[in-house]
Amino acid sequence: MLKSAYDNRQFNHIKLANGLRVLLVQDPNSIKSACSITFNVGHFDDDKDCHGISHLLEHMLFLGNSNYPRPNEFNDFVSTHGGCVNALTGTEYTSFFYDIACEYEQQALIHLRAMFDKPLFNPALIEKEINAIDSEFLLKQKDDLRRLYQVHKETCNPNHPFSQFSVGNKETFAPFTVEQLQQKLQRLFHGFYQPQNACLCLVSQHDLSITEGYVRKLFSDWTGNCKLTRDAQPALYLASNLGVQINILPLQKAKRMILTFALPEQRTHYRSKPLSVLSHILGDEGKGGLLHFYKAQDWATNLSAGGGIEGSTFKDFNINLQLTDKGITHSDAVITALFSYIQLIKDCGIEPWRIKETATLNQLMWDFPDQAKAIDEASHFSQAMFEYPIHHLVAGEHILDKPDVGIVLQMLEFFCPQNMRIKAVNPSVNVTQTAKWYQTPYSVESISTQRIKHFMSGQWRSSFMLPKANQFLPTCKTSQPVNKNYVLPKKIVCENGLDFWYGQDHKFKQPKGDCFLTFDCPAINEGVQLTTAKRLWVALLNEKLNQKYYQANLAGMHFHFYPHQGGFSLQTNGFSANQLEFCTNLLTKIVIHEDFSSSFAQVKAKQYQGLSNTVLNKPINRLFTTLAVIMQQQNQASSDMIQVMENLTLDDVESTKTKLLNQFHLEGMMYGDWSQEEANQVSVDIKAFRKRHKHSQKIHRGVADIRHNKAISFEVECQHKDPAVVIYFQAPDASLKNVALTILAEQLLATPFFNQLRTEQQLGYLVGSGYIPYNQHPGIGFYIQSPQHSAEYLIDAIHLFLQQITENIDQFNHIWDPLKKGVIKQLMEKDTNLSMKSQRLWMAIGNQDTAFSYNIRMTKTIEEIDFSALKSYLIALVSRQGFGEIILYSASSTQTLLRFPTEVITNIQHFKSNTQYI
Template sequence: MLKSIYDKRQYKYLHLDNGMRIFLVEDANCTKSACSITINSGHFNDDNDCHGQSHLLEHMLFLGNKRYPKANELLDFLSAHGGHINAQTGTEYTSFFLDCPQEIESQATAHLYHMLVDPLFNEVLIDKETNAIDAEFKLKQKDEIRRLYQVHKETCNPLHPFSKFSVGNKQTFSAFSIKQLKSKLARLHSAFYQPQNCCMCWISSSPIADRAHLITQLFCQWQNSHNLPHHKLPPLYLAENLATKISIKPLQHAKRLILTFALPNPRIHFRSKPLSILSHLLGDEGADSLLDYLKNKGWASNLSAGGGIEGSNFKDFNINIQLTDTGVSHTTNIISALFNFIHVIREKGLEPWRFEEISTLNRQMWDFSEVAKPIDEALQLSEAMFEYSEAYLLAGDYILDEIKPELSLQLLTYFTPENMRVKFIHPEVKTNKIAKWYETRFAVEKLHQEETSQYLDKTLANQFVLPQPNQFLVNSPTLKPIDNNFAVPKPIVNEQGLHLWYGQDNTFKLPKGDCFLTFDCQAINQGIEIASSKRLWIALLNEKLNKRYYQAELAGMNFHFYPHQGGFSLQTNGFSDNQLTFCTKLLTQIILHEDFTQSFAEIKKRQILGLSNALLNKPINLLFSRLAVLMQQHSYLPLDMADTMQHLTPNDVYQTKQKLLGEFHLEGLMYGNWTEDQAQEVSHTIREFRQSHPVCSKVNRGVADIRNKTVVTHQVTCHHPDPAIVMYFQAPDASVKNVALTILLEQLVAAPFFNDMRTERQLGYLVGCGYIPYNQYPGIAFYIQSPHSSASGLINAVHDYLQTLYHSIDSYSRKWDSVKKAVIRQFSEKDVNLNMKSQRFWMGIGNQDYNFNQTNRMAKTIGELGLSELKAFLQQLLDKQGFGEIIVHSGELDEVSSDMSIAIDDPTLFKGSHSYKREL
């Protein structure tokens, strides 16, 4: 098995006699064990008369088996120990993935085995789960991606299983009795859920030999029932599905052109990656690129190349273009520009150095990649086991050791008008069809010969130049000598208006680092005008910087320039060579006067559109967004910001930048592969910059004080028909004890609340609770979105649940120690990667935890708490003793089960009538 020379993990690939393949990873730094099992079966295998069948089967496996008959028993078991489980059904794969503490691996493995092998298919629960899937369908019925996806399904070969409705809903399932559904589920399970059709990946710090013995003993009992069904897939597109224009009317005010070329799946050429070079060239954002030309013409604002659906016998190559208002009427010119650029690629040829550059970039991504969360990596590897042989399982996504330009040029022959599908997405298109399920309005027409001949006019070819060699690419990243005195960051500049910290990683030992600079600006206290103008300034500057430093991003050196409540921040990360110089160069360019006049109107329009589209978000997302506005002093309603932005001019933006830099406090951290001398040198540059501007203290990031007996309610207008609620309880204070109690309450109730509200009461698909701190002040939120219950009914259900919980909380005594242990483990977990470690230190600095021991103090406090203290804490919450309660809802309220409540219609009035404090 090929693996990176920097990879210190141990691996074992097992082939059981029953055909099951198991990949074991031993990682000494793994903080949580993770497992994923993937079955080579997805919605392509649904019966033709029962769409959504595989999705329903995935859900039913959670709801009891012969060994563990209780619904969601594995979910409850994992949750009590700080673990998680989820699943996903795709076109050709279904995966179940979990993480858990290392000490309960054997129990989790047993649960997972019986869940896959011996499902009960309880008829009562089948009936309930069809309702849950229907609620899931309705929840996402206005999701733009799903609406476009359905049009795609209806405009391909109807005999290809891609055309099936993958989610399912009440209508698709109600055609059958519950007994018939049970029979269908059992047949599908028997046909495809067999060990010969299954791959597993386990990542853990436990010894491979021990896990191999445990898993082999268990899964070798799983027997194949019969040969796997095999059906040859028809082509995804027929002749009539190509050379077409599909006009689609979105719900949001989107303007997009998606050009799709139908290709054979190039998976067998993974060692030469022939599409990588085409994505790289067509998606380039530098000078004289296709995007640069379209931007200069005022036709497009963004372009990506290379995405698209793919499966075992098909691959779409998409060029996705975000149009301007002017570009909407120039789609023929835009497509012609694309074919001119393709002509340039053919004429210039593909020099070997271009592949070598991509090979170097891929190699560095592999050698020095930030370690993913174990659960994410396990999922990726369990699916990859079907795509790559054992030898290339780890290397397959990265390796480019066979340079074959002819393969790329051969695939380029498919990039013709005859093999193209044009999707034109715009609110004002004319339509004559309505897609099933999602009611997307669309129209389909063949591309005319006259139009396609215009596409192939080569008069624009001299406008384009293929990218030059990447000047930011470091061929041999180097590691600096480690000074353990700076393993934890230390202040290297501590003066009025400027605090800089430096630290050197001694754990991951990668040639990478993270640099953070945050500006707290006194002008932010002036209100929404400054906040809106600041947002526009940052968008305008990012547009210029993204073009200027596109190659830096490709070379693994990234920047993030973004607004926050107190001002704005600049972050760079990636390879450390030249990064500090890069960061100071960006800092210099932030203060330079840039000419935004050419791009101003378009970017302003985009920002206003993005803010205006906020109302089209899913109800729960909209409610949480509104709650954040209400609770945080310097947060504003998106529509109010859009209105404020309407009248802004380039001069207003320039003046805002001057005001922001007029008085500011600057704080920063350099953490990674740098020496103290390098950090001191950069600090000198930053000090000179700081000393040329007036100083101020840090901006107060106030949080609303809602602690009283009155429940605040606020209704949010929402275009989605489902009622939804978010009930937020603000803790009495921000002491370590109250933070610990809030987190413990959430950890204790998360799984039972989900099971009660979703599985038992069937209130909705989107149900849960979470620990939500605003500006480090603790609180807990309960949320439900329901297709059939009123907002008042949902509020009463949560209150009833909390009352019931209080009276039954003593029964949780047997779980109490495991819950505490799980939370302590979360606080004590090692950092998974360098970026996570840097972020942890940066958060500590932001929270004024300069000794970086907040997690230790929290773990100690949690360990000392008894269940009786949590019960008293819950009693205080129910009695409103020191707690605050705010309910944000969509849908009308009949009555609220509360002694006292006050409805707030205008968020501005709410913010004006409540005090916002840093410390409550």
């Protein structure tokens, strides 16, 4: 198999006698093993009279088989041995994937094999899982992406399986008895879940011969029992589905236009990648490009080119625009400008250097990727085996070794009004009908001949120029020799208001690096007015920088400029050549006066819209966002920032920037492929920059102290009708032992909490728990969103679960040792790429772990904790001895105040101004 010269993984592809195709990957950087098996079956194969049956089958395979009859036994095994498991039903593929601590690799494979041997399809569990799927469906009722997707389905060829309802719900399953559904599941399972219809990928640090032995031993006796049969697919679109405008009324304050062009399948062109070439040209954000023009006209603020649904016989190419109010009223002119630009491409032709540049960018990303986690590698490869020949399995996503101008121009011919679908998504559209399932209002109308002529008038052609060659492509340079004294970062500058660290990577040996600069500004304590204006300033500057450095981002040199609790941060990462100069230039841009007048209205409107849309998020998201606001001293609520944002002026932004930069503490780190001489030069520049401003100390990031006698509660208003609850327990202190106990307790409770409240009690689809530290202070959160039960009922259920689990905690004694080992494995997990390593080291500095020994100390602490200590911890949590408890809930319109004895927060700002902070 073709692989990059820099790829240190080993690959072996085998095909068993039963037809199962297997890719074995030996990855020395992965501390976990991961496996994914993908079947060439999805909702396209649903029974015509029972939409969602493939999705139900995916769920049922986790709920018991002849070897492991207990529901969720595989999930429980994986989660208590340092891993996670999940599955996905798509249009044409269904995948099951997991990762796990390496020493349990073989046992996990045994569980996986058993899933596809003799599933039980227990009738009682079928009924329960239908409830779970219905909850999943109801959860997405307010999701605009899902609602938009359903309109897409209803406006394509009704005979194509894409038009079918993929999720399923109580209504689609209701016409059938449980026995009939059981028969449908069996028929679908035996028809498609066969070895010759599957591809498996196993990623491990073990030698390939060892993993091949596992797989052959476990999967060779898996026999297929019938021939695979499926009908050929008709065309995705009828003639009447093209050359149309589809108006869609959103729930959120969206102002989008999606221009879709129907194309033939693209897998046969994987070595030429014509759409990648077109995406680079159409999506260019530099001067002379489409987005630059739209912004200048105040028509659009964002453009992306190239997404869209894809299958084995079809491909959509989307140009997705975020419009302004003016853009909505000039929507036909927006489209005319697009076709003017397309005509320019046709007139100029596709110069060969453009394809070569795309190939060079692809090669850079292939040679020096930010390597994915093992579970993501396995998932990708198990599907890729269906789509690429074996010798290009690893290379297929990146290879462009057959450049072909003709194919690019051939694809461009599909970009015409007659082959276009206009989706207008905004609150002012006229609608005449309602999409099924998600009740999305929409309408469809043909594009008139007159409009087509207008689109092709070419009146904007002179406003455009095609992108110039990318000046940021990195030059090859020899990696710097590594000084062992800097393998861990060392502080090379320490003076009033400035700390700067430098380190060299010795593991990944890539020509890459990361630079971090964080500003802690005392002005941030002024409150919501300054926080909101800071957010707007950062957005305005990002707007300028994104346009200026768009090609740098394409060439693998990235920047991130963002606000945080204490002030703001700048990070650059990617190829090390020229990055230090890049970072210094960005630092200069932060300080100098920028004229934001031309973009102020657009960017402010976009920020206002983003803040407004947070109110429409699903209840669980709203509750967790509110929890973070309550718990963190400098965090501000979106509802408060909306009111401020509406009235902000350019002068407010300028004065806020002046306040922030007037006095600050600056801390930075550079880590990667740079010499000590380069680090010294950067530190000189940063010291000179720092001396031009007043210095201060770091900002204390306070955490609300809720360790009171009485629990605290707050009702969060939500647009979604489903009641939801988050109960958060704050640990007594932030000692290593309490952090360790909090992590272990959450790991122990997570699986039974999910099994009891979701699988058995069917309280809702969104049920779970999490370890949630706020500014390093540990805590545990439990959450449920339910379409059936009141918030009070859900609170009772969580409290009852904790009470009963604590009383019966000894039943978990047998998993205590593997659970501890699993947590330790996660703590000691290797970094899979340089950016991950840099982020970890930078976070350690931010947490004052300047010896970079936290994980080692935490591991030792966990090893010393016995089961009795965990029992005492949980007893104290349930009785709230030293713990804090806060209950956040969203209620249905009929809900009254909670009957629980809690301290009720009526106003968050008032609560924060009167609380104590840790």
